[in-house]
Amino acid sequence: MKSSKWILPLALLAAAIGVAVWSLPGRERVLADLAAVREAVTRPVPKIALIGLDGADWNVMRPLMAEGRLPVLSSLVESGASGDLRSLRPMLSPALWTTVVTGVGAESHGVRDFVFKQPGSYAQPIVNSSVRKRLALWNILSELDITVGVVDWYATWPAEEVNGFLVSDRIKSIGAETEGVTYPAYESLEEVLSPAKLPRTPPAPALSRLTERFDTLPPGLNKALKEDLYRYSVARSLYQAYHPDFFAFYFKGIDAVGHFYWKYFEPTAEVYGEVSEDLIALLGSVIPDYYELCDQLLGDFLKELDEDTTVLIISDHGFQAFGRPDNLIFDLDRLLSVMGLLEFEDPALAGQRSERKIRMASTRAYTHKGTQIVATFGERDRALYLNVAGRDPDGVIDEHGWRQTREEIKDRLAALRTDLGSRVFSQIRINEQPPGESAQQEPDLVVRLNREIAFDYELLVEGRPYSLYDVFLWEYGDISGTHRDEGILVARGPAIRAGVVVDSPSLLDIAPTILHLAGVPVPRDFEGQVIREMLVERGAGERLVVESYEEMIERSQLAADDRLDEEYRDRLRALGYVE
Numbered sequence: 404m405k406s407s408k409w410i411l412p413l414a415l416l417a418a419a420i421g422v423a424v425w426s427l428p429g430r431e432r433v434l435a436d437l438a439a440v441r442e443a444v445t446r447p448v449p450k451i452a453l454i455g456l457d458g459a460d461w462n463v464m465r466p467l468m469a470e471g472r473l474p475v476l477s478s479l480v481e482s483g484a485s486g487d488l489r490s491l492r493p494m495l496s497p498a499l500w501t502t503v504v505t506g507v508g509a510e511s512h513g514v515r516d517f518v519f520k521q522p523g524s525y526a527q528p529i530v531n532s533s534v535r536k537r538l539a540l541w542n543i544l545s546e547l548d549i550t551v552g553v554v555d556w557y558a559t560w561p562a563e564e565v566n567g568f569l570v571s572d573r574i575k576s577i578g579a580e581t582e583g584v585t586y587p588a589y590e591s592l593e594e595v596l597s598p599a600k601l602p603r604t605p606p607a608p609a610l611s612r613l614t615e616r617f618d619t620l621p622p623g624l625n626k627a628l629k630e631d632l633y634r635y636s637v638a639r640s641l642y643q644a645y646h647p648d649f650f651a652f653y654f655k656g657i658d659a660v661g662h663f664y665w666k667y668f669e670p671t672a673e674v675y676g677e678v679s680e681d682l683i684a685l686l687g688s689v690i691p692d693y694y695e696l697c698d699q700l701l702g703d704f705l706k707e708l709d710e711d712t713t714v715l716i717i718s719d720h721g722f723q724a725f726g727r728p729d730n731l732i733f734d735l736d737r738l739l740s741v742m743g744l745l746e747f748e749d750p751a752l753a754g755q756r757s758e759r760k761i762r763m764a765s766t767r768a769y770t771h772k773g774t775q776i777v778a779t780f781g782e783r784d785r786a787l788y789l790n791v792a793g794r795d796p797d798g799v800i801d802e803h804g805w806r807q808t809r810e811e812i813k814d815r816l817a818a819l820r821t822d823l824g825s826r827v828f829s830q831i832r833i834n835e836q837p838p839g840e841s842a843q844q845e846p847d848l849v850v851r852l853n854r855e856i857a858f859d860y861e862l863l864v865e866g867r868p869y870s871l872y873d874v875f876l877w878e879y880g881d882i883s884g885t886h887r888d889e890g891i892l893v894a895r896g897p898a899i900r901a902g903v904v905v906d907s908p909s910l911l912d913i914a915p916t917i918l919h920l921a922g923v924p925v926p927r928d929f930e931g932q933v934i935r936e937m938l939v940e941r942g943a944g945e946r947l948v949v950e951s952y953e954e955m956i957e958r959s960q961l962a963a964d965d966r967l968d969e970e971y972r973d974r975l976r977a978l979g980y981v982e
C-alpha cells in the first residue's frame with residue numbers, strides 16, 4: 404500500500420455506508436430481484452483483494468514474524484485484524500477454496516476432491532467448473548456490474564463469463580489454441596499475457612535460497628515453485644492492467660513444501676522417530692524460506708493496490724506433523740475383493756495398487772479412488788459406488804433391486820470387525836441425494852474408517868482372518884506434513900478494525916464478509932456469517948438481504964471435457980495427490 408492515510412477515507416466510508424445502508428436500526432429488508440440489489444449497491448464499490456496462502460499456519464508464521472522475517476505479513480497483522488480461520492471437512496484444497504468463494508460447504512457446492520465421478524462412466528476426470536453447483540462470488544458481483552479478476556482458483560475451468568477476467572486453473576495451458584482457459588479469450592488478454600509481456604519475477608532474496616536447492620527438490624516441488632512464480636506474474640500483470648473491484652488469487656507452494664518437508668522443519672515431533680541430521684541441515688529451511696518468498700511477493704503485489712483497498716489474506720487449513728497411524732491408507736477395493744464384491748483382472752496383482760485393474764463386468768461395488776493422501780486416517784469419508792445395470796457401462800446389479808443390494812452391502816460392511824473386536828467403519832451412510840441433472844454422480848454409500856483399527860492385527864471377513872498390515876494398510880512414506888483445522892486470517896482496510904484478534908471464524912464466513920465489504924446484500928442461503936467483530940461498523944441499522952442469488956443469476960460457460968486433464972493430472976501426481 405502506498406501509505407496509511409486512512410483515517411479520513413475511513414470516516415467518509417463509514418458515514419456513506421451508515422447513510423446508504425444502515426438507515427433504519429435493527430431491521431432487515433429483503434430485496435426481491437437483481438434490479439433492486441443493483442440499485443442498493445453504493446458506487447464506487449470498495450476494492451477488495453483476496454489472497455490465498457494454501458496451507459499457511461500461524462505456528463510457522465509467528466516465530467518467523469518475531470525474527471522479522473515476514474515484514475509484510477507482520478505489518479498487515481499490526482494494522483489490521485487477524486486470527487485463526489477454521490477449516491472444514493473434507494479438508495482438501497479444491498473443496499475448501501470453493502467454499503471460500505461460494506459461502507457454502509462441499510455438500511452444497513459439490514466440489515469435494517481433485518477428481519470427480521462422471522455419470523455413466525468409470526473415468527475420474529479432474530474436477531472442473533461444471534461440477535460446482537453454486538454461484539461463486541465472481542458470478543454474483545459480475546451481475547451487479549462490479550468488476551472482478553480471478554486467477555487460477557480451483558475448479559474454474561472452463562472459465563465462466565464474468566464482468567472482468569478469469570484465468571482458470573488450467574493456467575498452464577494459456578495460449579491461443581486452448582478455448583476456455585481464460586475469459587475473455589486469449590486474444591483479448593494477449594497484450595498482457597503473452598510470454599514476452601509477462602514481467603520477470605521481482606527480486607526476492609528467499610527465492611535465490613530456494614532455487615539453490617532446485618537440485619535437491621523432488622520434481623513436483625520444483626514445479627510447484629515455478630507455478631507459483633508464473634501464477635504470480637500472471638496475477639500481477641492482469642491486476643496492473645485492469646484494477647478490478649474484486650480480485651482473487653493464491654499461492655500454492657506453502658502447502659506443497661509442508662507435505663514434503665515438515666519432518667525437517669519440526670524433526671522433534673513425536674511421530675517421526677529418528678530424522679537424519681544431514682537432511683535437517685539441507686532441508687530444514689525450505690518451509691521458512693517459502694513463507695519468506697510469499698511475504699516478499701505479497702509486498703510486491705501490495706504496491707499495486709490503491710491505499711483504500713481491503714486486503715484479505717487467508718489459508719484454507721493449517722499444517723502439522725504427519726506419521727503413524729494417520730498416514731496409513733486403507734485399501735477399500737482390496738477389502739471389497741476379499742468380500743467377493745469386486746474382482747481384479749489379475750488376482751496376482753491384487754496387492755499392486757498402481758498396476759492392478761478392476762474387472763467391472765464382475766464387480767458389484769467399488770470405490771472412487773479420489774485422492775488418497777493428505778487426509779488423516781479415520782477422518783476421511785470415502786465414496787463407494789454400486790455397479791448398476793442401465794446406469795453404469797458394465798453394470799451388473801439389477802436396476803430394480805439395487806436399493807436392496809445397497810442395504811445388504813451396508814449391513815455386511817457394518818458387521819466387519821478386527822480380531823480385537825473393533826468396528827472397521829465408524830460410520831456408513833447411504834447417500835439419498837437424488838441423481839438429478841448433475842455433472843457429478845453422487846456416491847451410493849459413504850464410509851468412514853475407524854482410526855482405532857490401526858492398533859489391531861487382523862481383520863475378520865466372514866470368519867477368515869486377514870493381516871491388517873499385510874493386506875489392507877499401507878503407509879504413505881514421502882509425506883511428513885498434513886492439514887490441520889486452524890488456518891490463518893489477516894485483514895486490513897478502511898472498514899477493518901486495527902489490532903483485532905478474531906475469535907475463530909470459519910472458511911464459510913469469507914464469502915459473506917466479502918459481499919458485505921463490497922456493500923452487496925448477503926444471501927440467506929450462505930452458510931456462514933459476516934465477520935462483524937473485525938469491522939469498523941457493527942451493523943446496527945437496517946440490513947439488506949436477499950433470500951438467494953441462485954435463481955436470479957444464470958451462469959454462462961463452455962461445456963467441460965477432459966482435454967486438458969492429463970497435464971493437470973501430471974501435476975497432481977508429482978505432488979502425490981493422485982495415483
Ligand SMILES: [Zn+2]
Binds near residue numbers: 496662886
Ligand atoms: Zn495440502
